[in-house]
Amino acid sequence: MSDPIITFDHVVKEFKVRGRKSGVARAVDDVSLTINRGDIFGIIGYSGAGKSTLVRLINALERPTGGSVSVLGTDITSLSESKLRPIRQKIGMIFQQFNLFSTKTVAQNIAYPLQLDHWRKDYQDRRVAELLDFVGLSEHADKYPSQLSGGQKQRVGIARALATNPEILLADEATSALDPETTTEVLTLLKRVNKEFGITIVLITHQMNVVQQIADRVAVMSAGRVVESGDVYDVFAAPQQPVTKRFIATALSGLPEQDRVERLHTEWSGRIVTVLIRQKDVSDSHGREVSASGQNISELIAKHGIESGLLYGGIDTVRGSAIGAITYEFKGDDARVNAFLAELAENSDVIDFGTAANPVPYDEAVSGYTPEHAPIAPAVDAAKANAADQNNEGAQA
Template identity: 50%
Template sequence: MITISKLTKTYETKKGMVTGVDNVSLTINKGEIFGIVGYSGAGKSSLLRCMNLLERPTSGNVTVDGLDLTGLKGERLRQARLKIGMIFQHFYLISQKTVGENVAFALKAARLPKGESIKRVDELLKMVGLSDKKDVYPSQLSGGQKQRVGIARALANNPNVLLCDEATSALDPNTTLSILRLLKKINRELNITIVLITHEMNVVKEICDRMAIMQDGRVIEEGDVYDIFSEPKAELTKEFISSVVSFDVPKPILAACTGSIIKVQFKGAVAGEGVITDTVQHFDVKGNFLHGTIEYIQEKPLGLFLMEIQGDPANINRAITYMEGRGAKVEVIRNGL
């Protein structure tokens, strides 16, 4: 669907040339929600803007639906952009126009007859849950409602791709969740490919199928969201995931533990099984939970536990081997004191 090949974007500044995107190659599949994560300055927004050529890459190619956008100019590029909707962090609604007029404004490029345009606006506002706000002005809307208008506007010309640049960063947690659920609904019902830029792993965890982590203009890790959460490789990826799944236990509690401290991870269906309970029952060891959670990513469970295990070292080793044999990943954080 979207193929980015060896893409580089440089900027000329007072201090010289700065590389915003550095030789990035990515493939985004049709119909998926793809997250691009990174801190400010990582290059993720620059990469997104290169996808619809709001910024023209310094080198490399962007192909959407088999069409190389970097080879297009003028009217051909304008027509290609109609099939790529974009949602912004700060909404960018026209304050002097009503909600309906804001959405209709996006249809002008398609040159629809007035009757068809009115019908399309009504369809879009119904889709985003704002049918009763058609004649209201942006100043009368909440942040979440403004973003819903932005989504309706981005969908006006029946795009195949929706680019979201920090679309939920200005919203509170509950509103963010409602917007993410709306995007997921749109993705599933319309089969629109969504590319979502964010610095929040909770956003990726909630709706994305695959993801990429960016640092200093480069993609340092990419893959299935569930796989990255369960097996992060890059240190920055681990840092991002720790913001969602934390194993911080107060030092006084750890200091009071005399047994071995182990971290246990269960993937998929195994997370719902009583592996730890079975282990304690079958081996002469005692277990003390220090921290535990089951996260649901892509509707699949990921179990993460930190525990103290006490007993004879040989029995502890057998217990760990047993858990690993049942599909758990076990990491010894500290051997018994």
């Protein structure tokens, strides 16, 4: 049974902006969202989407202009600073740039929130030792931040955030400054935090692959709104919105990037088509059932007598189920290829990049398909929606 720990109810957050005709910018726009206890919940969006502002509403560093925010069963929307203090003590924070004190040692950085909380010195020492062991930095206790790698600094940040035994951990772009290998190590540590301590983690990021590796559920933000949310596998496997599809393109194994598609067009004259592989049926963000994808490719190739060649591909596992993409070259007369792709699109997600002679622009192809009923040529409306989405994000940046 779900146990809400954070609830946004029609939340709006506006800021005054000089020089703007309306005088205000809406960073969060009518957001209703529930995060359950024990979740690792990803909030993803491009720069300016409103995700960091939304998270700052959780610890009341920002106050909503409209709507309400409940944390740990308490409506914090209008609480005084004194009444907020005990709630904030249950919320830890991890930052992109670590925010460590350069003049304090590793142990002193971790002990800092315990000092603010007036813990006894022997309790502080014991807690710091426990946390240093947990994050694997016991031998670095007396070093200074300048002597540590980026990954080690973030481990110190995680230990400090855990010092006062929080129930919620907010991680704002916590891996953006790290290389891929170190990112994986930090995410593995955060998984341990969630599993061993039962701490709810809210992860703010613009990196879809981070969400893929760690999150249980995800919300996608664009121009201050939550445009899509749900189980991570469902959102990956059946994205509905152009912004989500562009994110998926950055993380989904086997989906070729733009320059690779251009290279394929120079090497192969046929129709370059990517078929998404979805192992199981899922529910989209509107609760509609979307069937598995890519399960009958070979059967349809044989049925229509299409020439085919496998050019690129890959499969990942997201929350225990396979998802990925395979890119083919399909050749034959246009009528036969179109009939084949139309039937394939009835039960699979098809991303059609066109031919070398008549290529489909990459962004249109990736953001224009519709799960389970993909258009053979992406609709003009999808391209317009994509462009409008990018403009909105730019206005919020």
